[in-house]
Amino acid sequence: MAAVDRGRYTCVISGHGAADREITAMKARELGRRSVVVGDTVSLAGDVSGAQGTLSRIVRIAPRRSVLRRSADDTDPVERVIVANADQLGIVTALANPPPRPRLIDRFLVAAYDAGLDPLLCLTKADLASPDDLLAAYAPISLRYLVTGRPLTETVLDELRALLADRISVLVGHSGVGKSTLVNALIPDAGRAVGTVSPVTGRGRHTSSSVVALRLMGGGWIIDTPGLRSFGLGHIAPDRVVQAFPDLAEGVSRCQPGCTHLGTDCALDAWVAEHDDSTGALAARLDSLRRLLRSREGDDA
Numbered sequence: 652m653a654a655v656d657r658g659r660y661t662c663v664i665s666g667h668g669a670a671d672r673e674i675t676a677m678k679a680r681e682l683g684r685r686s687v688v689v690g691d692t693v694s695l696a697g698d699v700s701g702a703q704g705t706l707s708r709i710v711r712i713a714p715r716r717s718v719l720r721r722s723a724d725d726t727d728p729v730e731r732v733i734v735a736n737a738d739q740l741g742i743v744t745a746l747a748n749p750p751p752r753p754r755l756i757d758r759f760l761v762a763a764y765d766a767g768l769d770p771l772l773c774l775t776k777a778d779l780a781s782p783d784d785l786l787a788a789y790a791p792i793s794l795r796y797l798v799t800g801r802p803l804t805e806t807v808l809d810e811l812r813a814l815l816a817d818r819i820s821v822l823v824g825h826s827g828v829g830k831s832t833l834v835n836a837l838i839p840d841a842g843r844a845v846g847t848v849s850p851v852t853g854r855g856r857h858t859s860s861s862v863v864a865l866r867l868m869g870g871g872w873i874i875d876t877p878g879l880r881s882f883g884l885g886h887i888a889p890d891r892v893v894q895a896f897p898d899l900a901e902g903v904s905r906c907q908p909g910c911t912h913l914g915t916d917c918a919l920d921a922w923v924a925e926h927d928d929s930t931g932a933l934a935a936r937l938d939s940l941r942r943l944l945r946s947r948e949g950d951d952a
Contacts, residue, residue: 822873834865
């Protein structure tokens with residue numbers, strides 16, 4: 652499944668040596684309320700010629716290998732599936748204009764680990780600000796990363812192509828960080844709208860309004876998503892949230908059974924004080940974890 656638009660689904664049938672064939676389809680009634688999302692592998696019935704004006708039917712959705720999902724907010728347990736069957740989550744963050752949001756990065760990391768996706772941090776606009784502080788904050792978890800500036804060089808694009816090759820990668824990030832710029836550089840005829848940043852709010856303006864999967868030259872797929880200003884994790888159990896902070900795992904192991912990691916008796920405070928360095932990276936990570944846990948209870952003070 653390559654795209655969804657107002658009840659019409661764009662499906663791609665591999666040409667096995669020939670060109671891919673795009674099929675426009677609708678969901679068969681017998682599927683009921685089952686959702687079909689970008690990345691799904693489906694079975695079609697009816698006219699699959701791909702000729703203009705034809706319409707096929709999606710009659711079956713294959714079991715999903717992975718599911719990237721989010722909720723409306725952290726207190727809402729109802730999940731919304733964004734993409735199915737991805738292998739890798741590309742977290743795109745600008746180093747300036749708009750400024751990076753580490754707590755949103757942490758939310759994406761929680762979602763990636765929960766879905767079983769390999770995270771990849773893509774830092775853009777390195778011509779405007781240094782990546783050193785942000786990279787230092789994530790050094791303890793050995794997060795794979797790529798740093799890009801403007802203009803995008805062929806060397807950087809080759810490095811990005813190698814990271815994406817033969818994988819299904821979904822790009823996430825808030826508006827204006829450069830997701831669509833990367834997609835257009837990798838696939839020149841993609842035509843994804845490129846956004847700007849509001850001079851008043853400093854936030855990116857929404858451009859891409861839909862989730863779209865595009866085949867990469869040399870193998871693999873890249874899935875571009877609309878800019879996200881929030882990413883609810885209400886569907887993820889608290890212990891799964893904690894597991895998404897592997898750099899704090901040793902400290903967590905010192906906690907008493909059933910510790911919520913929010914009380915004054917939590918062993919994490921002493922552990923972080925003992926192991927943190929001059930940058931305060933571990934303290935910042937602990938603060939981020941606790942904000943996530945509190946927000947699940949409707950309290951992000």
